[in-house]
Amino acid sequence: MILKLMTMASTCAQLCLRCRSHLCSKTLTSMGKYYAQVRHCNTVTKVLTKISNGLFMWGNHTTLQTSLRWKQHMCYYSDLTAKYLMSEAKEDKHTEDLVRTDVVCPAPLLPTRDVVLMTENQVSFDLDAVAELSALEEITDEEAVGISSPSVVPPASTSLRDYVDKSETLTKLVQLGVNLWKLEQRPHVGSMLLRLDFNKDVAPRLLFLKEVGVEDSRFGYIITRNPFILTESLENLQTRVNYLKSKKFSSETVASMVSRAPYLLNFNVKRLDNRLGFYQQQLGLSTSNTRNIVARLPRLLCGSLEPIKENLKVCEIELGFKANEIQHIVIAVPKVLTANKKKLTQIFDFLHNTMKVPHYLITKFPQVLNTKYLRLRERHCFLEYLGKAQYDPTLPNYISLDRLVSLPDETFCTDLALATLEDFYLFQKTL
Known part of the structure; x- marks a missing residue:
């Protein structure tokens, strides 16, 4: 009889334990889902582990990192589990008393307060472990290659200043005295400068200008007014310099002409030769006089010839100067060829009609026209x-x-x- 009662009590106890396990399974399932989300952590935390007989104990699991949210979820689910187990223990107290001699009793469940306390201690330990993984810690080359950082260079902008800190070329150009705010107002120049490599594209041209005799202080002026010189081949630049020297321009004169007329070296030899021939034939000048006016005003070789032809007609037809007088005026003051037509006419009218100065005196002192x-x-x-x-x-x-x-x-x-x-x-x- 006693053996039969003990058998029945054992069966009831096993049923109670299964029911108790079933009631807690939902809680553990939810907790397990959250655990799966943070399994990439690299620290050791305490979690409840289910064993074969339906009881629960504390065990070790390796994770990749810990956080305060994990602590809060642990406290919540541990508290909920403890409440279920404590309520079930009260209801089945008589059954546990009957089978105490046959079933090995587990360690007493921790109260909610103890669970929270243990969790806080464990989280504190894990935070110390994470602190060891400092951002200043050295990493391997393989890990460094795997790190990807987003580009901080804006994909598009209306100003070159957004790229100065990211582009070595723009940074060096600013240091040379180039006015980027002037260049960015010109179509496609900003994009061209961003595509240039300073060591491959810019530095060789600067060294070439220095070899020609251009002073370092003039680099900023030249590039600001003619950024396209950075895209000219070194062979073409050297060919044009050699042509000017072949026309008996000295090295110092060539350096001065390039410094004051930045576009001079962008024109091919044929165009330079045609310009020199135009001034010599149109004005009836000798070779030395032609070389003289071009050396003093090198932009005569760069600009359009139409304003110059118009000024020559104004001097001859409207102002009434003779050909030899125009020749003398141009040799003395080459700027007359590029002067503003309205200004030139206004000054001559005041000199000749108001001050009553004749043509020959104006020709003798042509500086008055400038x-x-x-x-x-x-x-x-x-x-x-x-x-x-x-x-x-x-x-x-x-x-x-x-x-x-x-x-x-x-x-x-x-x-x-x-x-x-x-x-x-x-x-x-x-x-």
Whole structure:
């Protein structure tokens, strides 16, 4: 009889344990799902492990890292499991008392407070383990190759300043004195500069300019006005320099011409030769005089010929100068060829019609055609107010046109007007 009762009690106990295991399975399933999400961690944490007889114990599992969220989920699921087990233990207390002598009792379940405390201690330990994996720790070459970082260079921009810190070429150009804000306003120039490699494309051209004789301080000026020189082949650049030297331009003159006319080396030899021939034939100049005006104003070889042809016609037809007079004026002041047509006509009209200066005197002092109209007008009116506006060299108190426009204000007042500088400034306010 006693044996039968013990058999029945054992069966009931096993059923209770299975029911208890079933009730907790849902909780463990949810906890297991979360555990699967963080299995990539690299630390050791305590989790509940199910054993064959339906009881639970604490075991070790290796994970890749720990976090505070794992701690919170552990506390939550441990507390929920403990509540289920404690409620089941109260209901089946009489059954456990009957089978205590036959079933090996597990270690007593931890109260919720103890579970939370153990979890906090374990998380604290794991955080210390994670702290050992510092961002400053050295890694292997294989791990470094596997690291991918997004590009910080903007895919598109309306300003080159967004790329200066990322592009070695732009950084070095800024250091040379290149004005990028001027270049970015020109179509396609910004994209061209970003595609250039400083060591392969830019540095060889700069070294070439230095060998020609261009000073380092002029590099920024040249590239700002002619960035396309960075795309010219070194062979073409050398060929054009050799051509200029073959026309008896000295090395110093070539360096000066390149520094003041950045586009000079972008034109082929044929174009340079045609330009030199044009000035020599159109103006009837000798070879030395042609070389002289081009050396003094090298942009004559770079710009369009149409404005120059128009100025020559203005001087001959509208202003009434003869061919030999135009030749003399151009040799003395080459800028007349590139001067603004309206300004040139305005100055001549004031000289010839207001000041009554004849053509031969203007030809003798052609620098007056290159002066500022306002300066010429103010000084003549001041001299006329004082009764000293006399420009005929055959009469007394003659005033040279050259001195009239070239002297500074103070010298003009003391030497020509015989007045004080304050008087001249007061007179200017009346105009």
